[in-house]
Amino acid sequence: MEKELYEQFRTSSGAELDHFQQEMNAAGYSRFSKFIDGFRDAIRHYDEQEGQYILELVAKAQQLFPKPIVFSPHWQSIWEQFEATTRYKNSVFSRIPADQRSGEWQIILDNPFTNQEVVCYPSLDFIEASYLYGYFRPELKENEYVRMQKVENRIVEFGFMNEKNSVSQ
Numbered sequence: 309m310e311k312e313l314y315e316q317f318r319t320s321s322g323a324e325l326d327h328f329q330q331e332m333n334a335a336g337y338s339r340f341s342k343f344i345d346g347f348r349d350a351i352r353h354y355d356e357q358e359g360q361y362i363l364e365l366v367a368k369a370q371q372l373f374p375k376p377i378v379f380s381p382h383w384q385s386i387w388e389q390f391e392a393t394t395r396y397k398n399s400v401f402s403r404i405p406a407d408q409r410s411g412e413w414q415i416i417l418d419n420p421f422t423n424q425e426v427v428c429y430p431s432l433d434f435i436e437a438s439y440l441y442g443y444f445r446p447e448l449k450e451n452e453y454v455r456m457q458k459v460e461n462r463i464v465e466f467g468f469m470n471e472k473n474s475v476s477q
Contacts, residue, residue: 314346397442413437
């Protein structure tokens, strides 16, 4: 249903858009939540050619629902968050050439001046990594950094259960 609501919004104009707005306002939190989830999914998965279009859709949604706080306080700045995520994701597209995007990527979050653990999101494709970069970048605190990096070489080992540690059934 999330994708259906987002697609309905994306393809609507004029009277259809007014009807969508009225239905959403009448339905309240749960339906708006599904719409937001569908929109977030679209931001997560769009590719380079859709970047400007997604920004236009965020502006369209902000015009349609200027005060999303009426659905939930959690969404007070959802349109600003979506716009910032999209802009930073678009910046990744402009900074990394298309011929260098294949392979495995990871996102690292750290603040070297605290004793908090480093956060790592490994084994990502380029689109997912660019989304996470865009998602985390606007919220960085003082001295924090987000690093998006391509994994060039890797060795992966897995532990195996031996007979002594296996569970009998």
